[in-house]
Amino acid sequence: MRFLRIFLAAVFLFILTIAPAFADAGVDAVAQNLMCQCGCTMVLSTCECGTAEQMRSEITTLFAEGKTQQQILDFYVAKYGEKVLSAPTKQGFNLTAYITPFAAILIAGGAIFLVVRQWVIHSRKAPPVAPALTPEPTAAHNAGIVSLDALRARMQQDLARYGE
Amino acid sequence: MTITLSDVGSAALLLALALALYAAVAAFFGGRRKIDNVIESAKRATFVVFGLLTLAVAILEYFLLTGAFQVEYVAHYTSSTQPLLYNLSALWGGQEGSLLFWGWVLVMFAVIVLIQNRNQHQELIPYVLSVMMVTASFFLVLMTLVTSPFKLLDKLPADGSGLNPLLQNIGMFFHPVTQYLGYVGFTVPFAFAIAALLSGRLNDVWIRTTRRWTLFAWLMLSLGILFGGQWAYVELGWGGYWGWDPVENASLMPWLTATAYLHSVMIQEKRGMLKVWNLVLVTLTFLFSILGTFITRSGIIQSVHAFGVSAMGPYFLAFMGVTVLAFLYLLLARVDTLKEENELDSLVSRESSFLLNNLILVGAAFATLWGTIFPMISEAVTGKKITVGPPFYNQVNGPIFLGLVILMGICPLISWRRASSENLIRNFAAPLAVGLATVAILFVLGIRDASGIVAFSISAFVLATIVMEFYRGMRARIRQYHENPLLSLFNLIERNRRRYGGYVVHIGVVLMVIGIAGSTFYKIETQTTLVKGQSVTLKDYVVRFDGLKEMPRGNFDAVIAQMTITQAGQPIGMLFPEKDFYPGQEQPSTEMAVRSTLIEDLYIILAGWEDDGAASVKVIVNPLVMWLWIGFGVLVLGSLIALYPDPREERALARVRAPQTAAATG
Incomplete structure (x- = not known):
């Protein structure tokens, strides 16, 4: 149990170490739902080409005009077709x-x-069958410890299986 | 001189094709009729094919390194200013060279298989050789009839175009090589599986004989995926390592089915079950490998990675179709001899948990394939073009992978044959407590995001199950042999490399999950335009822009932004993101700058600049990415442990062979 306590403490320390890394994710939700239209096949939020820049600034303008996220997506679907969306719609x-x-x-x-x-x-x-050729491994077996009894039993099984 | 050598290269490929076809046919009929001389002749032909392909590779490399621009391939993928390393790696930078490399490695593997088995498995080897040489012939047909690497241009260009700048990265030196070694490597277990079907020797000899080949191919494909991810992270400049692109998916599919196979073969070895399933899995893995090469090289599916478009599609589809039909025919012909030797004793057992693991792994491969081809299906049905990108895979594959990680913790702790409730309580109480404790700790620390809490607590649960397995084994050795903990750990692994190597691989996967969860759920970013001296703040980082400078660098010119970084008020150094301008390329390529720690990566991209010297920069804080790479390292270590020759495995194989040999001689 001492080992488990140490392990729990290590897990706790690990989580404490990584906890500062967490922060609320700030995502450009619209750009993540659109594909860049330069032909690069990348999601708009990840592409750095001129077309992507242009589309992102267009989205900023549309937001400034008071459009909602869905209205902006609809605007792009009307302009480029459904292929502009980065995932299929959940319809039809x-x-x-x-x-x-x-x-x-x-x-x-x-x-x-x-x-x-x-x-x-x-x-x-079905009637009971002979034990499996390989018995269920125990911790000792897995650790490479094989008792004389276990060896003897295994030999009997092998002899039985291979017809002596 | 150039023309003469290219003729020699073309002739070598043509002769190699003729001999490979001969070897395939001769090996098959020699094996069928048991004519040793014919089999021997097929083997010698294979050695000659290897020699001819080595000659072709040497000639192409000579052309690439000496700038023989009259050769179309050389003109496309090298230039006089391109660094030597990338001229060398241009061998696999384009379609024709990749096919040559594929074929060369395949025949090299065939030669290694022949040498390894010169005194054993003589009933299987002719068929193994036949399958491998049929596959080699397919690639040689492509090289000789469709797209030759030695095709000459009518007019000698002054210089070559050079590799795509995206490919001029050290990651691209290793990524395609390891990827192809993985793809090609799966041909060996597939060839043995078909040989087992053809010869009727369907016990687990073929599985045990190819275990290390499968593991080697799996390791190489894992490395290929790792190098590809690292390349994407540092070269594509979007702060990610996996974009669910069709070419990336193509590498994931055989990896998933091969992982399923590596697990399910254990049930055949232990219990004589799942014989048909294992044959199906190894064939699926081979087909996915061919599909991966096809998608990468054919350009049939739009992809950021598809660097070539060609007319090879029908050839690949025909080859895959013939493979499927031949496999199904053989499987149906042998179905009577593929009866299970045992049946499951309980619904809750190691065997059934492995079945579940296989279901999820193959399900994940299917979901990935489905997403990859769905745009084509949708267009055929509705006439509309659609895109299937990362949001789809996050919603569909995300939960499937989460289930897989949970199973990774559960499977190894359930007993073979039948698990008692005592067994379940004994094995799962502590790991479950660790998982729940992690949930509580994360909640207390103020983390409320459900995805993160689920991913980290499941990771803690799985890690606890693995640590407990090591702990129990070490405790048994310490009690029995009075070894110190370190020695007991060493001996524990050394005495059962396959089992504990597998556990080390699982630890690596858990660390990768932690890295993926951190960088997926907690990534933050900002983009802004800065004039010289201005700063942008993200989290506790302050990034100050200190100006742009231009610098010629060998075969390209770079525009470099100088960024000074402070964290929590303390200066921590400078970063230099840049844009590189290659001659003849319309778009500059992005070279991001990154500062990595165990906690997070600070990742800066120079997006553009104005005439007045102001720069547009994107700053990303990517938590825990380092653990993804560390996890991959641990995965490789575990694979190497499992791959290392184990005398006990050899003895097990000898035990399986013994009755077969007796039957053959008696």
């Missing part, structure tokens, strides 16, 4: 972009669950 066919990966994982996960459950039921019904 584009919604499948967001749903499909999670749906695929859930369906595959469900299928795996059913197969594993079937295996478990089958293995419980």
